[in-house]
Amino acid sequence: DSGVTQTPKHLITATGQRVTLRCSPRSGDLSVYWYQQSLDQGLQFLIQYYNGEERAKGNILERFSAQQFPDLHSELNLSSLELGDSALYFCASSEGQAFYNSPLHFGNGTRLTVT
Amino acid sequence: GNSVTQMEGPVTLSEEAFLTINCTYTATGYPSLFWYVQYPGEGLQLLLKATKADDKGSNKGFEATYRKETTSFHLEKGSVQVSDSAVYFCALSPDDKVIFGPGTSLSVIP
Numbered sequence: 714d715s716g717v718t719q720t721p722k723h724l725i726t727a728t729g730q731r732v733t734l735r736c737s738p739r740s741g742d743l744s745v746y747w748y749q750q751s752l753d754q755g756l757q758f759l760i761q762y763y764n765g766e767e768r769a770k771g772n773i774l775e776r777f778s779a780q781q782f783p784d785l786h787s788e789l790n791l792s793s794l795e796l797g798d799s800a801l802y803f804c805a806s807s808e809g810q811a812f813y814n815s816p817l818h819f820g821n822g823t824r825l826t827v828t
Numbered sequence: 829g830n831s832v833t834q835m836e837g838p839v840t841l842s843e844e845a846f847l848t849i850n851c852t853y854t855a856t857g858y859p860s861l862f863w864y865v866q867y868p869g870e871g872l873q874l875l876l877k878a879t880k881a882d883d884k885g886s887n888k889g890f891e892a893t894y895r896k897e898t899t900s901f902h903l904e905k906g907s908v909q910v911s912d913s914a915v916y917f918c919a920l921s922p923d924d925k926v927i928f929g930p931g932t933s934l935s936v937i938p
Contacts, residue, residue: 715871715873717871755928755929755930755931756872756917756928756931758925758926758927758928769925771925803871803872805871805872816862816874816877817872817874817926818874819871819872819873820871821869821870821871822871
């Protein structure tokens with residue numbers, strides 16, 4: 714058990730809809746990262762927050778947004794969903810700001826299916 | 829730019845066989861290198877890491893040596909078990925970001 718909790722585990726929704734994925738980081742971890750995993754794109758970094766502030770941005774679409782709350786949990790909002798957004802979305806947390814000195818701990822992911 | 833290349837899978841081995849999964853990288857500076865493992869239905873877990881040239885990371889019988897001269901970080905295990913069946917990701921962190929390779933799927937058959 715990594716200590717990172719993601720909800721829900723599965724989500725099925727229709728095109729054009731909006732969903733929110735939730736992540737509770739490991740106790741004591743200040744950084745939260747969001748990744749998208751699909752068969753054709755592999756593991757893509759979306760965004761990182763550190764102690765409530767956006768720290769780094771990756772290949773995140775404008776239709777997607779995220780935030781980290783004062784209690785350090787994070788939410789990833791996906792809107793105007795398209796079929797191609799179907800993927801596994803992982804949240805990870807780490808103690809520090811920088812990945813190189815603070816390894817990531819991953820949750821079990823939320824599987825999003827857009828129909 | 830920074831990138832990670834891994835050998836394509838899937839790799840299928842018999843139990844107790846020797847495993848090598850190749851990983852090479854392109855990076856500026858001196859990145860930290862990692863291997864992560866993803867078991868079916870789970871998130872990624874850190875398997876081992878190396879932070880400077882010639883460092884050897886090891887865990888659960890797996891080893892990888894940071895080779896700066898060949899920009900490689902190949903994963904090895906002397907005798908695989910069925911329970912090692914998973915997807916293995918090589919990753920590098922040249923700065924405050926992390927870049928994952930595409931992953932290599934390993935199946936170990938009894």
